[in-house]
Amino acid sequence: MAAHNATHASREARPDRPGPAAERDAAQRDAVNQDGVNQGAGNRDAGNQDGGNQDGAHQDGGDGVREREIRGEQAHLDRVYRRLEEKIHEAEFLMDDAAKRGQVGTPGALAERDAQVFRAGVHLNRLNSEFEDFLFGRIDLLLGKDGERGPDGAYTSVEPADDAIQPGGEDGGDRAEIAETLHIGRIGVLDADYAPLVIDWRAPAAAPFYRSTPVAPGRVVRRRVIRSKGRRVIGVEDDLLRPELTATLDGADLPVVGDGALMAALGQARGHTMRDIVASIQAEQDLVIRAPAASVTEVEGGPGTGKTAVALHRAAYLLYQDRRRYAGGILVVSPTPLLVAYTEGVLPSLGEEGQVAIRAVGSLVDGAEATAYDEPAVARVKGSARMTRVLRKAARGALELPAGPGRAGPPERLRVVAFGARVELDADELRRIRQAALGGTAPVNLLRPRARRLLLDALWAKSGAGRRYTDPELAAEAREGFDEDISTEDDFLGFLDAWWPELTPRSVLAAMADEKRLGRWSRRVLTQREVRQLARSLARLGEDGRGPLSVHDVALLDELHTVLGAPARPARPREADPLDQLTGLEELTTFADRTARRRGRADRAEQERADYAHVIVDEAQDLTPMQWRMIGRRGRHATWTVVGDPAQSSWSDPEEAAEARAEALGSRPRRRFTLTVNYRNPAEIAEVAAKVLALAMPGAQAPEAVRSTGLAPRFAPAADGDGADGALAARVREEARRLLDEVDGTVGVVVAMRRRAAARRWLEGLGDRVVALGSLEAKGLEYDATVVVSPAEIADESPAGLRVLYVALTRATQRLTVVPGERDDPDEHGVPDLLRD
Numbered sequence: 001m002a003a004h005n006a007t008h009a010s011r012e013a014r015p016d017r018p019g020p021a022a023e024r025d026a027a028q029r030d031a032v033n034q035d036g037v038n039q040g041a042g043n044r045d046a047g048n049q050d051g052g053n054q055d056g057a058h059q060d061g062g063d064g065v066r067e068r069e070i071r072g073e074q075a076h077l078d079r080v081y082r083r084l085e086e087k088i089h090e091a092e093f094l095m096d097d098a099a100k101r102g103q104v105g106t107p108g109a110l111a112e113r114d115a116q117v118f119r120a121g122v123h124l125n126r127l128n129s130e131f132e133d134f135l136f137g138r139i140d141l142l143l144g145k146d147g148e149r150g151p152d153g154a155y156t157s158v159e160p161a162d163d164a165i166q167p168g169g170e171d172g173g174d175r176a177e178i179a180e181t182l183h184i185g186r187i188g189v190l191d192a193d194y195a196p197l198v199i200d201w202r203a204p205a206a207a208p209f210y211r212s213t214p215v216a217p218g219r220v221v222r223r224r225v226i227r228s229k230g231r232r233v234i235g236v237e238d239d240l241l242r243p244e245l246t247a248t249l250d251g252a253d254l255p256v257v258g259d260g261a262l263m264a265a266l267g268q269a270r271g272h273t274m275r276d277i278v279a280s281i282q283a284e285q286d287l288v289i290r291a292p293a294a295s296v297t298e299v300e301g302g303p304g305t306g307k308t309a310v311a312l313h314r315a316a317y318l319l320y321q322d323r324r325r326y327a328g329g330i331l332v333v334s335p336t337p338l339l340v341a342y343t344e345g346v347l348p349s350l351g352e353e354g355q356v357a358i359r360a361v362g363s364l365v366d367g368a369e370a371t372a373y374d375e376p377a378v379a380r381v382k383g384s385a386r387m388t389r390v391l392r393k394a395a396r397g398a399l400e401l402p403a404g405p406g407r408a409g410p411p412e413r414l415r416v417v418a419f420g421a422r423v424e425l426d427a428d429e430l431r432r433i434r435q436a437a438l439g440g441t442a443p444v445n446l447l448r449p450r451a452r453r454l455l456l457d458a459l460w461a462k463s464g465a466g467r468r469y470t471d472p473e474l475a476a477e478a479r480e481g482f483d484e485d486i487s488t489e490d491d492f493l494g495f496l497d498a499w500w501p502e503l504t505p506r507s508v509l510a511a512m513a514d515e516k517r518l519g520r521w522s523r524r525v526l527t528q529r530e531v532r533q534l535a536r537s538l539a540r541l542g543e544d545g546r547g548p549l550s551v552h553d554v555a556l557l558d559e560l561h562t563v564l565g566a567p568a569r570p571a572r573p574r575e576a577d578p579l580d581q582l583t584g585l586e587e588l589t590t591f592a593d594r595t596a597r598r599r600g601r602a603d604r605a606e607q608e609r610a611d612y613a614h615v616i617v618d619e620a621q622d623l624t625p626m627q628w629r630m631i632g633r634r635g636r637h638a639t640w641t642v643v644g645d646p647a648q649s650s651w652s653d654p655e656e657a658a659e660a661r662a663e664a665l666g667s668r669p670r671r672r673f674t675l676t677v678n679y680r681n682p683a684e685i686a687e688v689a690a691k692v693l694a695l696a697m698p699g700a701q702a703p704e705a706v707r708s709t710g711l712a713p714r715f716a717p718a719a720d721g722d723g724a725d726g727a728l729a730a731r732v733r734e735e736a737r738r739l740l741d742e743v744d745g746t747v748g749v750v751v752a753m754r755r756r757a758a759a760r761r762w763l764e765g766l767g768d769r770v771v772a773l774g775s776l777e778a779k780g781l782e783y784d785a786t787v788v789v790s791p792a793e794i795a796d797e798s799p800a801g802l803r804v805l806y807v808a809l810t811r812a813t814q815r816l817t818v819v820p821g822e823r824d825d826p827d828e829h830g831v832p833d834l835l836r837d
C-alpha cells in the first residue's frame, strides 16, 4: 500500500508551498526515481519515440505513445460493444420469441431460455445506465505458475511461473514477455468463444488490479486505468509494478503512460452525489470489499479513508459473489437523509440496484420519516437503553388512557345480557382481569384475545349459569353458546374496543408527552429533569401522535412496535408477474425510467421485508443504544459490515452504545480492518483538523493525507462589536462567494445546529453549488470547499461537540475557510483558540 501510494503521490502532488505532505512527496519522488519505478525499459523506449524525454513517457505522457495506446484501447472497447450489441439482439429476439411462445417447451429448455434472456437483459440494463466508463481497467500479466484457467476465462494463479522472467544479459535487466492481458469493467463480457473480453471488477481475476503493489506485484507488470466517455476512450493512466523488468508485449516494449489514476480522481471537482471508486480502489480497501461475508466485518478508519465508498462497493461485491444468498436484500443504514441522497447513485453505477436498500436511520420504520432534530440533552435520553424499560411500562400503562383525543378513559363497568339476565363486572373486577391478562411480557396488542377470554370467564362465573349443569358436556355446550352470544353483542364489542384498545406506537409515544404520566412510567429509571425534557419534546407529536418525528423518536417507535406487537394483517398480494421476474423483462427499460422508479421499488421492498441477509452500517459510531436495537431487529439472521470512526462520534455515551452494538451483533465472529489513508483532505486541512482530534481524543491517530495542495486553510474572523450576528452573516457570505470563485464544484457552509435556518438565509441567491448545513448534518458528506463557522459554537453544542467539530473540519477536498465567531477568541492571525497549537 505505502509503496503503491508513493508511486501515485510522486506524480501528482505539485504543492505551491512546501508542507509536510509536500516534503514527503518529494522524498517519495526521489525514492521512486532511485528505485526506477518509472524508468523501466519499456518507458524509456516510449519516451524516446516521442522526442526523448529521458525521464520516461509517464512524465508528460508522450503524446504519440498516448494516442497510440488510446487507439489500442478504443479498438478493444469497440470490440466489446460489438459483442454486447450481438447479445442485445439475441436478448431481444429471445424475449420476442418468449412472448410469442408463452410457456411452450420443456421445463428445462424454458428455464435455460429464461436464464439467457435474463443475462442479456441485465447487460442491456447496465449498458443503458449511461456508464461513463464501462471499461476502466487493464492489467498485463506474466505467465502464471500452473496454467489453469478460472470460470471467467482468465488464468487463476497469482504467482508467476518460474520461467516467466528471463535473467538479463550483460546489457540490461531481466526480461519478460506479457502472457495475458485482462480488461476490467463494471460487468463481465465473454466473446463468442468464451474468452474474456472484459472481466467483472468483482471477479477473482480482477483482484490483482486492486491488490498488486510494487512490493508484492504477483503477476502484474503494468496496471492501466482507462477513462472513457460513452463509447469513446479519452485517456489512459499507467502504473508499472515491476519497473525492474524490461517487458514486451507481442515482441514490442511495453509503454507506460499517464499521471496516476488515483490522483486524477481525487483532484476532480465534487458534485452533489458521490462517485464510485471502482477504477482506483486501493489495496487496503480491496481487502475489506472482498472480505468473506460469513460473520461481522468491522472497519474503522479516520475521515476520508473511504469507509462509505468501501461499504457500498462491498454491497455490490457480495451480490456478485452470491446473488441467491443476498436475494433477501442488503440494507445499508446511513446516518442522515442527506448522506442517503449523496450516496444513492453509487450502486446503480456499479450495475446494482433493487436488492440494496439505502436507508437513513430516521427512515427505518414504515410510515415514519424523521424531520425534526432533538436538543443534545433530549437525544441523550431518547437514545439511552434505559428507554426500553420506560417504553415497556408505557405500552401497558397506555391501555388505561382514553382511546383517542376527546374520548373518555377506559370504561369502569361491563354490562351484558346473557340468557335473559343482566350480568355485570365492576371496576375492581375489571382491574383484576386486566392484571391477570397482562402478566408476563407478551406484546400488549397480542394479549387482547386473552383479555377477552378472561372477561368471558368472569361473566360466565358471575352469571351462575355453570351451576345449572351437572353434565360436563352440557355445561360445555352451554358455555359455547354463552360465549358466542356475548362476544357478538355490540355492547361487549364496544366495551372491548374501549377497555383494551389496539395501541399504535405513535399513540403511546404521544401519551408520554404528559409529564405526570411519564413520571409514573419512568419511576427509578429517569431523573425528574429528564422526564421534563422528554415530555416537552414529545409534545411536538400532538395528541394524536401525528406531529413531526425526530430521528431518535423513530427508534422509540420501533421499540414500541415490538413491545405492542402488530396484530395479524391479511397478506399483501404479490404485484409482480412471475414470468417477469424469471426473464428479467423488467430490466429492459430506459435508465430514466429506472431512476424514477428506484425509490418506489425500494420502498415497496422495504415494506415487504423486516429481516435482511446482510446489513451494512455506515457511521456506526453515531448509533445510540436504541438505534442499535432497531437495526439489530432487521438483521437477526444477517451477516454484517459495520464501518465507523470513534473519533467522529456525536454520541456522548460510547460505553452504553458499545454494549448495545455487541448485543445487536451477537456472538458472531468478528473480522476487523483499519483504513489508514485519507483520500479526501489535502494535508494542509488534515493538519488543522488533527489539532481538534488531539483535544477530542488525546492519543488518537489521524489518517495520513495522500496529497497536498499547498493551500493553507484561511482564517477570516467576523468583525467585532455590535450586531455581531450581522457581521458574521456578512463574513460567511463573502467567504462562501470567494470559494465559489475558487473551486469548480460544491461549497459547504457548516454552522452550529441552532444557526441552520439563519445560515440558509445568509447564502440566499448564491446558487445551488453552495449548501448550508448544521454540524450534525455534515456527517459523511464532502465538498470541494467548506466554510466552518465558529468552531467554539460547534464544540460547545453538546458533550460530543469537539468530535462534531472534527467532522466539520474534515469535509473539504480542496479548500477550508474558518470564520471564527465571538466565542472563538481568535489570535492576531484570526486563528480560533481551538485550532491553535
Ligand SMILES: Nc1ncnc2c1ncn2[C@@H]1O[C@H](COP(=O)(O)OP(=O)(O)OP(=O)(O)O)[C@@H](O)[C@H]1O
Residues within 6 Å of the ligand: 262, 265, 266, 275, 276, 277, 280, 281, 282, 285, 301, 302, 303, 304, 305, 306, 307, 308, 309, 310, 645, 648, 679, 680, 779, 780, 781, 782, 810
Ligand atoms: N480508492 C479511491 N479512489 C478514489 N477516490 C477515493 C478512494 N477512496 C476514497 N476515495 C474518495 O475519498 C473521499 C472520502 O471517501 P468516503 O466518504 O468513503 O470516506 P469516509 O471514510 O466514509 O469518510 P468520513 O468518515 O469522513 O465520512 C470520497 O470522495 C471518495 O470517493
